[in-house]
Amino acid sequence: MPTSAGERPMRADARRNYERLLAEAKGAFLEHGVDVPLEDVARRAGVGIGTLYRHFPTRLALQEAVYRDQVDSLVAKAYELDEALPPGEALAAWMRSFVESAAARRGLMQTLKAVIDKHSEVFARCHDEIREAVGLVLARAQEAGTVRPDVTVSDVLRLNHALSVATEHAPQDTGRLLSFLLDGLRSQS
Amino acid sequence: MPTSAGERPMRADARRNYERLLAEAKGAFLEHGVDVPLEDVARRAGVGIGTLYRHFPTRLALQEAVYRDQVDSLVAKAYELDEALPPGEALAAWMRSFVESAAARRGLMQTLKAVIDKHSEVFARCHDEIREAVGLVLARAQEAGTVRPDVTVSDVLRLNHALSVATEHAPQDTGRLLSFLLDGLRSQS
DNA sequence: TGCGAAACGGAGGATACCTCCGTATCTTTT
DNA sequence: AAAAGATACGGAGGTATCCTCCGTTTCGCA
Numbered sequence: 001m002p003t004s005a006g007e008r009p010m011r012a013d014a015r016r017n018y019e020r021l022l023a024e025a026k027g028a029f030l031e032h033g034v035d036v037p038l039e040d041v042a043r044r045a046g047v048g049i050g051t052l053y054r055h056f057p058t059r060l061a062l063q064e065a066v067y068r069d070q071v072d073s074l075v076a077k078a079y080e081l082d083e084a085l086p087p088g089e090a091l092a093a094w095m096r097s098f099v100e101s102a103a104a105r106r107g108l109m110q111t112l113k114a115v116i117d118k119h120s121e122v123f124a125r126c127h128d129e130i131r132e133a134v135g136l137v138l139a140r141a142q143e144a145g146t147v148r149p150d151v152t153v154s155d156v157l158r159l160n161h162a163l164s165v166a167t168e169h170a171p172q173d174t175g176r177l178l179s180f181l182l183d184g185l186r187s188q189s
Numbered sequence: 190m191p192t193s194a195g196e197r198p199m200r201a202d203a204r205r206n207y208e209r210l211l212a213e214a215k216g217a218f219l220e221h222g223v224d225v226p227l228e229d230v231a232r233r234a235g236v237g238i239g240t241l242y243r244h245f246p247t248r249l250a251l252q253e254a255v256y257r258d259q260v261d262s263l264v265a266k267a268y269e270l271d272e273a274l275p276p277g278e279a280l281a282a283w284m285r286s287f288v289e290s291a292a293a294r295r296g297l298m299q300t301l302k303a304v305i306d307k308h309s310e311v312f313a314r315c316h317d318e319i320r321e322a323v324g325l326v327l328a329r330a331q332e333a334g335t336v337r338p339d340v341t342v343s344d345v346l347r348l349n350h351a352l353s354v355a356t357e358h359a360p361q362d363t364g365r366l367l368s369f370l371l372d373g374l375r376s377q378s
Numbered sequence: 379t380g381c382g383a384a385a386c387g388g389a390g391g392a393t394a395c396c397t398c399c400g401t402a403t404c405t406t407t408t
Numbered sequence: 409a410a411a412a413g414a415t416a417c418g419g420a421g422g423t424a425t426c427c428t429c430c431g432t433t434t435c436g437c438a
C-alpha cells in the first residue's frame with residue numbers, strides 16, 4: 001500500500017519510487033534469491049540506496065512487501081475456488097495451488113516463515129485476510145466431511161508452508177506428498 | 190572426522206584446533222543462529238580466522254560438520270527403536286524423535302535443506318547412512334501394514350524436514366501435525 | 379512564483395568475508 | 409638432541425555489502 005498509513009497521501013515522486021522498488025525487488029528476488037544485494041535492487045529501480053532504505057528500512061521489510069502481493073493472490077484464489085468447486089474439494093485445490101505457486105518463488109518461503117515468526121504488523125494484516133479466506137474454505141470442507149473437524153486454519157497454513165519448503169527443489173514430489181497429507185487430514189482416526 | 194581422508198594423520202595441533210572449532214561452532218550456532226560471524230567462532234575457539242578457513246573452507250562446510258553429529262545420533266536412534274518397538278510403531282516413534290530433536294536446533298534445519306539440495310559429498314555419506322536406517326524401519330512398518338507401500342524413504346525424510354522447519358517456533362503444534370501426517374501415510378486411498 | 383516540507387542520493391564508516399604469506403610449530407631423520 | 413622439512417598458524421588487508429547521515433533537489437500549496 002503506497003500511502004503512508006492513515007496520513008496524507010505520498011508525494012508523487014515518493015509513490016513512484018516505492019512502486020518501482022517493489023517491482024524490481026520482486027524481479028531481483030526471483031532471479032538472484034532473497035539475498036541479492038539491496039544496492040542492486042536500488043540500481044535496477046533507478047534510485048539511490050538511501051531511497052530504498054527510506055521506504056524499506058530493513059531487508060525483511062522489503063521482503064514482506066513483496067510477499068504481500070502473493071498473499072493477496074492466494075486469498076483471491078481461495079474465494080475463487082470456493083465459488084467454483086463443490087465444498088469438499090475447494091480446500092484440496094487451494095492447497096495444491098499454494099504449493100505450486102510457492103515452488104516458483106524461490107527462497108520466499110523462508111521469508112514467509114521469518115515473517116510469521118516475527119509477528120510483524122505487516123504480517124498481522126495478511127494473516128487476518130488469509131485466515132479468513134482459508135477459514136471459509138476449511139469450514140466447508142469439514143461440513144462436507146472431507147476434512148476431519150479438529151483441523152485448524154493454522155494447521156493448514158503450517159502444513160502448506162512445510163510442504164513448500166520441503167519440495168522447493170523437488171517439485172516432482174510435491175503432488176505425492178500433498179496427497180499423503182490430504183489423506184491425513186481426511187481420515188478420522 | 191578429524192583425520193584427513195585416507196591420508197596420514199593430522200598434526201596434533203591441527204587436530205586439536207579442528208575439534209575446538211567444531212565444538213565452538215556448535216555452541217555458537219545454537220546461541221546465535223547459523224549466521225553468526227565466523228570470526229566470532231574462531232575467537233571462541235581461540236584460533237585465527239585463517240585456521241578456521243583452512244579447516245572449513247566455506248560456511249556450509251562448517252555447518253555440515255556440525256550437522257553430521259546429529260545425523261549420527263538419528264541413525265543410532267533408528268536402529269535402537271527398531272529393536273525396542275514392534276515393527277508397526279518404530280517409524281512413527283522415530284519421526285517423532287526427529288521432529289522433537291530438530292526443534293532444539295534452531296536454524297540447523299535450513300542448513301540440512303541447503304545440504305540436501307547441494308548434493309554435497311559430506312551429505313552423501315550421511316545420506317546413505319540415514320537412508321539405510323530409515324529404510325529398514327520403513328520397510329518393517331510397511332510389512333506390518335501401518336504405512337502404505339508407496340511411501341519412500343525420501344518421502345519420510347522430506348516430510349520430517351518440512352515439519353521441523355514449519356514448527357520450529359511452534360513446538361506445541363508439532364505433535365498434532367505429525368499425527369495428521371502419520372495418518373496420511375497409513376491410509377490407503 | 380516563491381517557500382517550506384518532503385524526498386532524493388550517495389559518500390563513507392562499520393562490519394563481515396576470505397585470501398595470502400611470513401612466522402611458528404610439529405615430526406621425522408640422522 | 410638437533411636440524412631440516414613439512415605442516416599449520418595467524419591476522420593484515422583487499423573486497424563486498426550494509427546502513428546512516430545530511431547537503432541538495434523536487435514537489436505541492438498558496
